[in-house]
Amino acid sequence: MENPANTELKLLDLLRTRYSPRAFADRPVDAGDLDLLFEAARWAPSCFNEQPWRFIVATREDPEAHATLNAGLAESNQLWASKAPVLLLCTTRSTFAKNGKPNALAEHDLGLAMGNLTAQATALGLSVHMMAGINRDQLRASYGIPEDVAIICAAAVGYAGPADLLPEALAERERAPRVRKPQAELVFSGRWGAPRSVDGDR
Amino acid sequence: MENPANTELKLLDLLRTRYSPRAFADRPVDAGDLDLLFEAARWAPSCFNEQPWRFIVATREDPEAHATLNAGLAESNQLWASKAPVLLLCTTRSTFAKNGKPNALAEHDLGLAMGNLTAQATALGLSVHMMAGINRDQLRASYGIPEDVAIICAAAVGYAGPADLLPEALAERERAPRVRKPQAELVFSGRWGAPRSVDGDR
Numbered sequence: 001m002e003n004p005a006n007t008e009l010k011l012l013d014l015l016r017t018r019y020s021p022r023a024f025a026d027r028p029v030d031a032g033d034l035d036l037l038f039e040a041a042r043w044a045p046s047c048f049n050e051q052p053w054r055f056i057v058a059t060r061e062d063p064e065a066h067a068t069l070n071a072g073l074a075e076s077n078q079l080w081a082s083k084a085p086v087l088l089l090c091t092t093r094s095t096f097a098k099n100g101k102p103n104a105l106a107e108h109d110l111g112l113a114m115g116n117l118t119a120q121a122t123a124l125g126l127s128v129h130m131m132a133g134i135n136r137d138q139l140r141a142s143y144g145i146p147e148d149v150a151i152i153c154a155a156a157v158g159y160a161g162p163a164d165l166l167p168e169a170l171a172e173r174e175r176a177p178r179v180r181k182p183q184a185e186l187v188f189s190g191r192w193g194a195p196r197s198v199d200g201d202r
Numbered sequence: 203m204e205n206p207a208n209t210e211l212k213l214l215d216l217l218r219t220r221y222s223p224r225a226f227a228d229r230p231v232d233a234g235d236l237d238l239l240f241e242a243a244r245w246a247p248s249c250f251n252e253q254p255w256r257f258i259v260a261t262r263e264d265p266e267a268h269a270t271l272n273a274g275l276a277e278s279n280q281l282w283a284s285k286a287p288v289l290l291l292c293t294t295r296s297t298f299a300k301n302g303k304p305n306a307l308a309e310h311d312l313g314l315a316m317g318n319l320t321a322q323a324t325a326l327g328l329s330v331h332m333m334a335g336i337n338r339d340q341l342r343a344s345y346g347i348p349e350d351v352a353i354i355c356a357a358a359v360g361y362a363g364p365a366d367l368l369p370e371a372l373a374e375r376e377r378a379p380r381v382r383k384p385q386a387e388l389v390f391s392g393r394w395g396a397p398r399s400v401d402g403d404r
Contacts, residue, residue: 005245011324014216015242015318038389040217042382043207043316047334051382055389057398065392105334108313108354115317116217117247123214132249132307144394152310180244180253187240187257190267192346196259 001162003180014122019169019178020129022080022170025161028060029085033124037157041113047105048097053113056089056143068142070117073154074133081131084156089139090114090130091149110152127160203364216324219379221247222331224372227267227363230262231288235326239359242322243315249307250299258291258345259272270344275356276335279295282372283333286358291341292332293351312354329362 003019005011034057041053069077069087081087092106104202118128134153145151163174184195205221207213219225236259243255260267271289272280283289294308303335338353366374388398 002368007241007245009238009241011238011241012216012247012322014214015245015322018245018247020247024206036211037212038385039211039213042385042388043209043213043217043380045220045222045332049381051388053388056389056394057389062391085203088376102391105309105355107309108316111310111313111315112317112320113313115314115321118247118314119277119317120217120376121216130247142392143390143392146394153307161328177243179251183240183244184236186244186253186255187259188345189259189264190345192258192351 001160001174003175004199008027008107009177014119018122018161019127021160022129022174023161023163023165024080024084024127024156024158026083027085027159029126029158032036033126034059034086036124037117040116041130044113044116046109046112047103048096048098050093050103050106050109052092052094052103052106053110054091054093054201056091058087062084063191068117069154070138072135072139072142073131074135075093077133077154079157080166081129081154083165084129084158086157087104088155088157089134089143089151090153090155091145091151094148094150107152114155121157126157129156131155203362203376205377207382216321218253220324221322221329223329223362224331225363225365225367226282226329226358226360227359228285229287231328231360234263235328236288238326239319239322239328244316246311246315248311248314249305250298250300250308251262252295252305252308252311254294254296254305254308255312256293256295256351258287258293262287268335271341271356274337274341274344275333276337277336279333279356280390282368283331283358285367286331286360287361290357290359291336291345291353292351292355292357293347296350296352308352309354316357323359326368327361328359330360333357 058069131154163171189196260271333356365373389398391398
């Protein structure tokens with residue numbers, strides 16, 4: 001299915017057509033395409049080029065590995081994410097390698113890497129659905145994740161399928177129009193809360 | 203100038219050609235293009251669709267506003283960012299609007315929005331250079347930024363210019379090859395630190 005952004009501006013197609021599906025088709029992701037997703041993440045910018053992002057990946061080609069990652073998701077996510085061909089766990093190193101000081105930008109920079117990964121995925125016809133609802137303690141124990149690594153989120157990756165693959169309550173959410181706040185609530189000039197003018201003589 | 207990622211994989215051109223210039227051409231950014239950058243940011247995904255990102259923008263068309271934002275950057279950034287036609291301050295609301303609870307994903311989600319903004323910028327021939335080196339106390343006072351808003355980073359946006367616009371030490375950094383860690387240090391399977399196989403039968 002499709003669920004494009006409701007925008008009249010000439011937004012890049014890759015960004016306009018992206019959405020976060022819960023319904024995934026029963027179709028594996030080619031390993032070469034998976035390489036490309038991580039290559040996209042790898043080339044994101046980061047503070048002092050620290051590249052704080054670290055990923056754990058599990059595909060349905062290895063059902064046991066996939067089940068382990070899926071078991072670390074919130075139950076409400078397991079319901080649909082268990083059908084996604086690829087699951088990712090997204091983490092960051094909390095300190096700079098060169099001096100051990102805290103990296104305040106680590107989570108922001110993981111977001112940049114995930115933005116790159118998602119753009120590359122969309123270009124390949126794939127979809128990404130990120131999840132904050134995960135059991136961090138369980139995942140840390142399952143994978144032996146060190147204490148100086150922060151477990152931020154997970155993601156399901158695959159080919160979006162028709163919404164009617166889902167239980168009806170989730171299918172309704174899948175078909176609902178995508179909504180966002182207007183730019184005037186997000187972009188200011190001069191003073192906090194003063195909207196940038198976005199029409200007329202700017 | 204160009205300084206593409208050194209990758210043999212067929213990475214999306216938008217991601218391969220992106221870099222973070224310090225040299226900006228003396229050319230303004232069209233207001234319609236600026237709309238598109240914020241539109242791209244706006245359509246990023248976020249935890250519970252909270253859209254925690256808030257931006258303050260200043261362009262050289264308003265020299266006083268541009269000087270105010272530039273003055274909040276670290277001196278080492280002011281040196282080159284003062285020439286960029288557009289400066290952004292990137293912030294997040296730290297709590298969820300619906301219940302006031304802390305939003306642990308806010309900074310990550312700002313990164314997603316900045317990833318979108320940067321992809322859209324690249325598509326328009328623009329470049330983005332993000333900066334962690336900023337004076338947050340000064341910026342909070344200058345703009346009256348509320349305490350429940352975290353000031354994360356700044357960004358310079360414009361058309362990349364030739365490196366020889368820069369002082370020689372910065373020009374050298376601008377021309378240096380872009381480097382990243384190998385995927386094997388970033389992407390694991392099964393256990394923390396165990397690289398995902400990226401060749402052979404995967």
